[in-house]
Structure formats: C-alpha cells, structure tokens
Amino acid sequence: MRTVSNCVEDILISQPYLEEALSRNIINYSALALELTEPISKMLKKEVKSGAIMMALRRYSPPPTLTNSIKMKKAIQDLGDITLRSNLTDYTVKNSDTLIANHAEILKMINNESKLFYTFTRGIHESNIIVSSSLNDFIDDHLQQETFIAVQNGLSAITINLPENNSKIAGLYYHFFKRLAWEGVVLYEVLSTTNEFTILVEEEYVDKAFTAIKRVKI
Structure with missing residues (x-):
C-alpha cells in the first residue's frame, strides 16, 4: 500500500533539481507541502493534509551523491583540462x-x-x-x-x-x-x-x- 512518504519520494526523484534544493535546505517545507497536497492526494486517491506531507519531506533522505560527498568533491576538484x-x-x-x-x-x-x-x-x-x-x-x-x-x-x-x-x-x-x-x-x-x-x-x-x-x- 502506497504511503505519503512513497509519493513524496517518487515526486522528488522525478525532479532532481527540487530534490537537490531540498537537500541543501533552501526550500520552505511548508510552502512545498502545500504545493504537493493536490498531486499526492490524486496519487493516493484520498485527501491528504499538508502537515503529513511536510513531515514526510523532513524525513526524506536524499542520495549521498546529492549531499556533496567527499568522493564527489574530490572528483570535481581533480577534473583535468x-x-x-x-x-x-x-x-x-x-x-x-x-x-x-x-x-x-x-x-x-x-x-x-x-x-x-x-x-x-x-x-x-x-x-x-x-x-x-x-x-x-x-x-x-x-x-x-x-x-x-x-x-x-x-x-x-x-x-x-x-x-x-x-x-x-x-x-x-x-x-x-x-x-x-x-x-x-x-x-x-x-x-x-x-x-x-x-x-x-x-x-x-x-x-x-x-x-x-x-x-x-x-
């Protein structure tokens, strides 16, 4: 059975720019939760409150490659000509x-x-x-x-x-x-x-x- 967290993850994965901005804490969680209320309600086929979505957003863990891992930073620094x-x-x-x-x-x-x-x-x-x-x-x-x-x-x-x-x-x-x-x-x-x-x-x-x-x- 799909949950709010599943829907949040699907949306963020399909929009990598949004996912990265979220990982850098430059997005207003409350505003984003309101924005996602309608699409997630349609995905689950029932009314979903923005509070539940905001909680799922705060609990979401982005892939380590989007959080500027040490390995990624070194690779960028070592780029050649x-x-x-x-x-x-x-x-x-x-x-x-x-x-x-x-x-x-x-x-x-x-x-x-x-x-x-x-x-x-x-x-x-x-x-x-x-x-x-x-x-x-x-x-x-x-x-x-x-x-x-x-x-x-x-x-x-x-x-x-x-x-x-x-x-x-x-x-x-x-x-x-x-x-x-x-x-x-x-x-x-x-x-x-x-x-x-x-x-x-x-x-x-x-x-x-x-x-x-x-x-x-x-």
Missing part, C-alpha cells in the same frame, strides 16, 4: 552492409592527419561520424552511396578530462548536465570514453557551455 574544438560536422548515417568498408577508407585519410577531430559511434540502426568540417567534401564523396539521416555543420566540441575511477562515482555526469540545463544550453550530442567526457553544441551555445563547464570545475 577542458578542450574546445570548433568547426565540426556531425553525420548520422543509416547502418548498411557497405558502411564499414566506406568508413575504413575514411580512417585511412584521418590516420594521416593527426590534428583533425574525429569520432565514430555505431548504434543498432544508425552510425554517427563527427569530423573537422575541412573533411566534409571527402566524407560526402566516400559516403555518397549511404543513406544520410542527418547532417549538422557549425558544431563545437567541449571535452573534459575526468579523474581516474570516475566510473565508480555515482552522479558525476549529473553535475555537468545540471549546470548546462540551468544555463539553457542545448546539447546536440554527448560522447564519452573511460576518462573523457565530450559535449557537442551548436555555435550559439559555445560560450555558455564552456563557462558552465568551468563553473562545475571551480
């Missing part, structure tokens, strides 16, 4: 029997140009190639028989070097996404390797995105 690469193009191509062979020819070209930006991701139904825009004609020529789903020019990549064992820290990426969302930055793509995290944004968001990432590090 932030690298910006501009003038990139993102190709999304439908997977086919010929794509790998055509991609191999592209790799030969890129292998001789160490300063070029390049990433490749193969999904179940489509593949993604992100390259320096100077290679656009070359890519268009070698993929002319493939089916393009989307092509986007004028992109920039911001890469953050992550500390070792970052994959063992729950909620690390949340801090990046939270700050970017607060700044109104729209992410075009998100890429990652074991120790690197890269976001791809359109030119209009570059300054905001770079500043937001730096603020996380600070």
Whole structure:
C-alpha cells in the first residue's frame, strides 16, 4: 500500500533539481507541502493534509551523491583540462552492409592527419561520424552511396578530462548536465570514453557551455 512518504519520494526523484534544493535546505517545507497536497492526494486517491506531507519531506533522505560527498568533491576538484574544438560536422548515417568498408577508407585519410577531430559511434540502426568540417567534401564523396539521416555543420566540441575511477562515482555526469540545463544550453550530442567526457553544441551555445563547464570545475 502506497504511503505519503512513497509519493513524496517518487515526486522528488522525478525532479532532481527540487530534490537537490531540498537537500541543501533552501526550500520552505511548508510552502512545498502545500504545493504537493493536490498531486499526492490524486496519487493516493484520498485527501491528504499538508502537515503529513511536510513531515514526510523532513524525513526524506536524499542520495549521498546529492549531499556533496567527499568522493564527489574530490572528483570535481581533480577534473583535468577542458578542450574546445570548433568547426565540426556531425553525420548520422543509416547502418548498411557497405558502411564499414566506406568508413575504413575514411580512417585511412584521418590516420594521416593527426590534428583533425574525429569520432565514430555505431548504434543498432544508425552510425554517427563527427569530423573537422575541412573533411566534409571527402566524407560526402566516400559516403555518397549511404543513406544520410542527418547532417549538422557549425558544431563545437567541449571535452573534459575526468579523474581516474570516475566510473565508480555515482552522479558525476549529473553535475555537468545540471549546470548546462540551468544555463539553457542545448546539447546536440554527448560522447564519452573511460576518462573523457565530450559535449557537442551548436555555435550559439559555445560560450555558455564552456563557462558552465568551468563553473562545475571551480
């Protein structure tokens, strides 16, 4: 049987910004309880008093990652260099029997140009190639028989070097996404390797995105 506490937890988990604000004691419990009275009453299909909700809010224990744990603080402090690469193009191509062979020819070209930006991701139904825009004609020529789903020019990549064992820290990426969302930055793509995290944004968001990432590090 669901309780008021269960409903409060469900609502807070679905709204991480609200959950974080609550964990930092910057929300008025009484006002929030009044705000949640109607939705929780609907969830339980009976009238619920705001006092019961306020009690559940005060008893709620947020995940330790939202209370700035020592491990999380150290990971943020140990973030490495932030690298910006501009003038990139993102190709999304439908997977086919010929794509790998055509991609191999592209790799030969890129292998001789160490300063070029390049990433490749193969999904179940489509593949993604992100390259320096100077290679656009070359890519268009070698993929002319493939089916393009989307092509986007004028992109920039911001890469953050992550500390070792970052994959063992729950909620690390949340801090990046939270700050970017607060700044109104729209992410075009998100890429990652074991120790690197890269976001791809359109030119209009570059300054905001770079500043937001730096603020996380600070």
